[in-house]
Amino acid sequence: MNFTFHTTPEIVFRSGSIREIGDLMGARFKRPILLTDKGLIEAGLVEPAIGSLEAAGVSILLFDDVAADPPAGKVKQAVNAARAHRADSVIGLGGGSSMDTAKVVSVLMNSEQSLEDIYGTDTVRGKRAPLALCPTTSGTGSEVTSISVITTEEDTKVAVVDNALYPDLAVLDPELTFGLPRHVTAATGIDAMVHAIEAYTNINRKNPVSDALAREALRLLSSNIVAACEKPGDRNAREAMMLGAMLAGQAFANSPVGAVHGMAYPLGGIFHVPHGLSNSLMLEPVLRFNAPNADHQYAELADVIAPGATGTHAQKCDAFIRRIVEIVEATGVERRLSQLGISHNDLPRMAEDAMKGQRVLQNNPRAVTYDDALAMYTEVL
Ligand SMILES: NC(=O)c1ccc[n+]([C@@H]2O[C@H](COP(=O)([O-])OP(=O)(O)OC[C@H]3O[C@@H](n4cnc5c(N)ncnc54)[C@H](O)[C@@H]3O)[C@@H](O)[C@H]2O)c1
Ligand SMILES: [Fe+2]
Incomplete structure (x- = not known):
């Protein structure tokens, strides 16, 4: 037998945990960019997280423009937004699209590599920013994978696969899925x-x-x-x-x-x-x-x-x-x-x-x- 196994080092699974996210992040997240999509804002799932982060004294930039099957252009916009905010950390709150976008942003925002440079396997150089992922669908498992799936300008889905993409923290709150259509x-x-x-x-x-x-x-x-x-x-x-x-x-x-x-x-x-x-x-x-x-x-x-x-x-x-x-x-x-x-x-x-x-x-x-x-x-x- 011969295998190696990796996973996310810290996993919090608890109803209501999204309302405690500010405390769970601790000192690692002082100026995070929070990536999500408009559907989640409309569903009222983002507000409690923002409330908890603000109560913990965190200065958040909300980026709610994540698109499904994240297109390369949108991901680059998110990287630029993180840089403009001088973000020190990244939070992905949503389905696979928000979490996959967050993973790539955490890798690229302090890096000289471009998005295209990291397509493929084991391509990430340097250290990513602190990263927390909170799923709102029970599907992709992206909060515990080293994968981010991006849609290129040619409409092809490509993946970034690198151990750097395992987040530091996964916060799973099943209550977030009660309103999932x-x-x-x-x-x-x-x-x-x-x-x-x-x-x-x-x-x-x-x-x-x-x-x-x-x-x-x-x-x-x-x-x-x-x-x-x-x-x-x-x-x-x-x-x-x-x-x-x-x-x-x-x-x-x-x-x-x-x-x-x-x-x-x-x-x-x-x-x-x-x-x-x-x-x-x-x-x-x-x-x-x-x-x-x-x-x-x-x-x-x-x-x-x-x-x-x-x-x-x-x-x-x-x-x-x-x-x-x-x-x-x-x-x-x-x-x-x-x-x-x-x-x-x-x-x-x-x-x-x-x-x-x-x-x-x-x-x-x-x-x-x-x-x-x-x-x-x-x-x-
Ligand atoms: N990284 C990985 O390991 C991995 C694995 C499988 C798939 N993926 C990728 O993940 C993406 C798909 O993710 P997905 O299936 O989670 O969908 P998604 O993130 O694209 O979200 C789908 C829709 O559901 C809405 N939604 C999400 N949660 C909701 C909630 N709790 N209540 C109401 N509406 C909600 C969103 O607003 C959005 O409109 C694809 O790009 C896929 O390729 C990644
Ligand atoms: Fe899948």
């Missing part, structure tokens, strides 16, 4: 489930810690996602989803995702389909495509989400996929690319773009060719 709850929750599944089937960096985290994440997420969709204020379900998404994040940060994400990226990059929804659309075709090579692992995961399943590996693998599809359908998310305005003529460009995602495709239990990608997109058109 059904559709976002569903899509982001499925994204988290995909993180767990893909960490478990990674052919390069699968490891026992990620495996244990992925199993527990999948158990929590699969048994609570429908309740969280149907009863938004269900405290137990919301807590389980937030914890599950975090555990899945820890798993895949150390055993990265595969072809579901690889196939999903062009939907986000070109058509701005939300990340979780893109993943949920590609999940079933990729699971079926992978089954010949991953049936043992899917059969093991059947024990977690479909405990009644018995029989051969192939039968349990089938039960696993059927249960996943049942859950996805019960959440009510779109199941077809055509529902999102994507047409037959778009598929070749998407398949070409998917082939650029070798960073994740290389982890997949079955190699994906251009023709395979085209066939899978056609299947869900």
